[in-house]
Amino acid sequence: MTRPGAGPSVAISQQDVRRLCEFLYRRTGMSFADNKRYYIDRRLAERIAATGCGSFADYFAMLRADAEHEIEHLVNSFTVNETYFDREEHQLRCMTASLLDELLTRKGPDETLRIWSVPCSTGEEPYSIAIWLMEHWRDVDKYNIEIVGSDIDTSALQKAEQGIYGERALMRLTRDVVARYFKPLSPGKYQIDPGLRESIRFTHANLVDAADMAQYRDFDIVFCRNVLIYFDDASRRIAAENLYDCLRPGGFICLGHSETMSRISPLFRIRRFPDAIIYQKPGADHDEQQ
Amino acid sequence: MPLIRRDDNKTAAPREPVADAAALTAALGDPDPDRRWRAARSLGSDAGAVPALAAALAAEQLPQVREAIMTALLRIGDAGAVAALLPSLRAQDAALRASAIEALQAMPEATLPFMTALFADADSDVRILATELVRNMPAETATPLLCDLLAHEPHPNVCAAAIDVLAEVGTPAAIPALQACASRFAEVSFLRFVVAVAIDQISGAEH
CATH class of the missing domain: 1.25.10.10 (Leucine-rich Repeat Variant)
Known part of the structure; x- marks a missing residue:
């Protein structure tokens, strides 16, 4: 079948789509129902055209070999690449509704709650976590909270430290929240409040480098969204083990909505909370009792 | 703060x-x-x-x-x-x-030299699991390996496992081996079915 308007004439059959979907599910955990056929066809045709492949077979061979990081390009075409504040809000809700209560049962009053956003890109996620805690957690003033944002991309980290964002990045925040935590710089540009900006540490981190990751330890919650699915099998295992070492026993790791740790590593346990499915490092009292 | x-x-x-x-x-x-x-x-x-x-x-x-x-x-x-x-x-x-x-x-490259022995293992469960080891190999490597297995494998469940992998990674060069396998196990209906599905998938045939 040739889909007009989906790029150059590339024949994509139902069997081709099935083959692609099986591969994607096995490789990334992303699953598409049959009613997504048109959505898949469009993006697949776009990627085939972009790579200059003459057929689905050629493209699929390129994808399987992950030549030119094609898996990343294809997955990006299926996912929302734009980063913005309060993205995947259900996990933030889960943090304040469920995770913190459980973590605090194991913490002394003077112990710091440590949260890590990796990769943090240009900073939207760690700032979102800070704002969410201050807006939605009644006990926020009772505890010391340390938030670290890390990324392998140093130019992204520089932008994170500057904390300047356009209106689209703030689209999910209410006007009141924007007024409380941002300063207008110019039309359509806002900068995070200096106090908030200075309270978050931004650092370079490479998830697959054990020596680099050794400096990150004792986190209670790690937000690690939409990066592991891009790694090859070996890197994914190494990254999962590095993340395991970064967490305290009983600590939680939040992955992207299209990722499942069961496809990434058996190291973590699945916890189902009302707002989200979260993965947990075993070893806390809670787990011992189960 | x-x-x-x-x-x-x-x-x-x-x-x-x-x-x-x-x-x-x-x-x-x-x-x-x-x-x-x-x-x-x-x-x-x-x-x-x-x-x-x-x-x-x-x-x-x-x-x-x-x-x-x-x-x-x-x-x-x-x-x-x-x-x-x-x-x-x-x-x-x-x-x-x-x-x-x-x-x-x-580690497909390091595993490749072991595949012949694994596909000849006396334990059919090991042979079934071994078919999965081919899944990440390049199609040009995986296809002849699995076709050779299909040519002599006596256990239909091992063949089915190999066919499942071929459906994802196989090239059209696998089609004759798939057809021969279906003929060899003509009395095993599920195998005929999985062969048909695999051939459709490899050739990109539209249902």
Whole structure:
């Protein structure tokens, strides 16, 4: 079948789509129902055209070999690449509704709650976590909270430290929240409040480098969204083990909505909370009792 | 403001002195699982550690430590590492078998020389699991391997497993072998069905 308007004439059959979907599910955990056929066809045709492949077979061979990081390009075409504040809000809700209560049962009053956003890109996620805690957690003033944002991309980290964002990045925040935590710089540009900006540490981190990751330890919650699915099998295992070492026993790791740790590593346990499915490092009292 | 910032790494675990290979190898048998875990992770850069890692894998009961041992073998990635992982394909523990398959799939070049022996294994369950090891190999490598298996494999379930992998990775060169397999097992209806599905998928036929 040739889909007009989906790029150059590339024949994509139902069997081709099935083959692609099986591969994607096995490789990334992303699953598409049959009613997504048109959505898949469009993006697949776009990627085939972009790579200059003459057929689905050629493209699929390129994808399987992950030549030119094609898996990343294809997955990006299926996912929302734009980063913005309060993205995947259900996990933030889960943090304040469920995770913190459980973590605090194991913490002394003077112990710091440590949260890590990796990769943090240009900073939207760690700032979102800070704002969410201050807006939605009644006990926020009772505890010391340390938030670290890390990324392998140093130019992204520089932008994170500057904390300047356009209106689209703030689209999910209410006007009141924007007024409380941002300063207008110019039309359509806002900068995070200096106090908030200075309270978050931004650092370079490479998830697959054990020596680099050794400096990150004792986190209670790690937000690690939409990066592991891009790694090859070996890197994914190494990254999962590095993340395991970064967490305290009983600590939680939040992955992207299209990722499942069961496809990434058996190291973590699945916890189902009302707002989200979260993965947990075993070893806390809670787990011992189960 | 409840948020605090630390510009040092006071909360990071103090770095342990780098242990030598002998100490790390000994630590693989330590009663403390954390020490075993850390030893396994450290030995992934030491090709000489394969025999110790293989012995530790055979003895280790804790899934997390087993995972670290397998990743260490995967990082070493040579023929010895593959040989150390292969016995896990015969394990009674399904999780251990699955972890071994994933590790071996991640090192297709090192695994390739073992495929002929694996496909000739006397245990059909091992042959079934071995078909999965081909899944991450290039199509040009995977297709003849699986076609050769289909040509002589006596067990329909092994053929079905190979056909399932071919449906994903096979090239059109597999179609004659698939058709021959369906003919050879003409009385096994499910095999005829999976062959038809695989041929459709490989050839991109529209239903």
